Amino acid sequence: xxxxxxxxxxxxxxxxxxxxxxxxxxxxxxxxxxxxxxxxxxxxxxxxxxxxxxxxxxxxxxxxxxxxxxxxxxxxxxxxxxxxxxxxxxxxxxxxxxxxxxxxxxxxxxxxxxxxxxxxxxxxxxxxxxxxxxxxxxxx
DNA sequence: GCCAACGTTGGC
DNA sequence: GCCAACGTTGGC
Numbered sequence: 001x002x003x004x005x006x007x008x009x010x011x012x013x014x015x016x017x018x019x020x021x022x023x024x025x026x027x028x029x030x031x032x033x034x035x036x037x038x039x040x041x042x043x044x045x046x047x048x049x050x051x052x053x054x055x056x057x058x059x060x061x062x063x064x065x066x067x068x069x070x071x072x073x074x075x076x077x078x079x080x081x082x083x084x085x086x087x088x089x090x091x092x093x094x095x096x097x098x099x100x101x102x103x104x105x106x107x108x109x110x111x112x113x114x115x116x117x118x119x120x121x122x123x124x125x126x127x128x129x130x131x132x133x134x135x136x137x138x139x140x
Numbered sequence: 141g142c143c144a145a146c147g148t149t150g151g152c
Numbered sequence: 153g154c155c156a157a158c159g160t161t162g163g164c
Contacts, residue, residue, distance in 0.1 A: 009162085031147075053162055096163080115146060115161050 001140070003126035004037065004047040005058075005110060006084075007117045015049050015059035015089065023065060023085035026118075027073045034118035039068045041082050046137065048121070048129060049086075050110070057093035058129055061137055062086050090133035104128045 006026065008014075018024055029035050045064045051057055066083035073081075099105045105128060109119035121129075123140070130137060 007162090033147095056163075113146095114163070117161085 001123075002040065002042060002045045003121040003123055004041060004045060005050055005119050005121050006047050006062075007050045007052045007110075009053045010051045010055060011053070015051065015086075018049065018062070018084075019060070019086045019089070023083060025066075025072070025081040025083050027071050027081045029071075029081070029118060030079060031117065034116060035078070035080060037118040037120060038080055038082050040120075041067060043067055044139075046087065046126065046140065047084065048126065055093070056096040058090060058095075058099075058133060059093055060086060060089040061130070061135065087137060088135065090135050092132075092134050094129050094133045098132055099129065102128065102132065 013024070026038070029038060041064045043064050043066065047062045047064070048058045049060045049062050051059055062084045064082055065085045068080040068082050070077055071079040071081045096110070099108060100111060105111070105125055108121065108125055109116060113119065127140070
């Protein structure tokens with residue numbers, strides 16, 4: 001299993017909306033590195049849902065429910081989406097400051113590449129953030 | 141709201 | 153193929 005972090009501005013698509021929708025296709029990625037990460041996602045992989053700009057915190061855990069396919073919102077075969085479903089909300093949102101201040105998360109892509117919107121996490125990074133959020137996920 | 145960082149575009 | 157110009161992202 002692989003672990004990922006996806007970013008979204010809550011004013012565009014929030015975690016609450018995602019939960020209300022019971023899932024979505026993750027569209028709008030227009031960056032090759034982020035696109036490549038989408039293509040590497042396997043069904044069942046777990047993701048952290050991060051709010052950028054407003055809040056700047058990890059809101060919850062999602063999973064990949066369908067692997068990549070062409071982005072239905074654009075007529076351009078270069079771009080793809082995956083389907084995501086909510087797993088559970090964080091008991092406590094984990095803020096960017098929390099992440100920056102945690103020694104085990106010094107090398108996280110969220111800090112190193114602040115503009116990347118879809119990034120891989122190591123299992124350890126994923127578990128560390130879950131623990132900080134006082135949240136448990138049964139499948140890991 | 142500003143601006144640094146960074147990705148993309150297009151002229152040469 | 154280089155690089156200046158430009159647009160976007162996202163932290164502050």
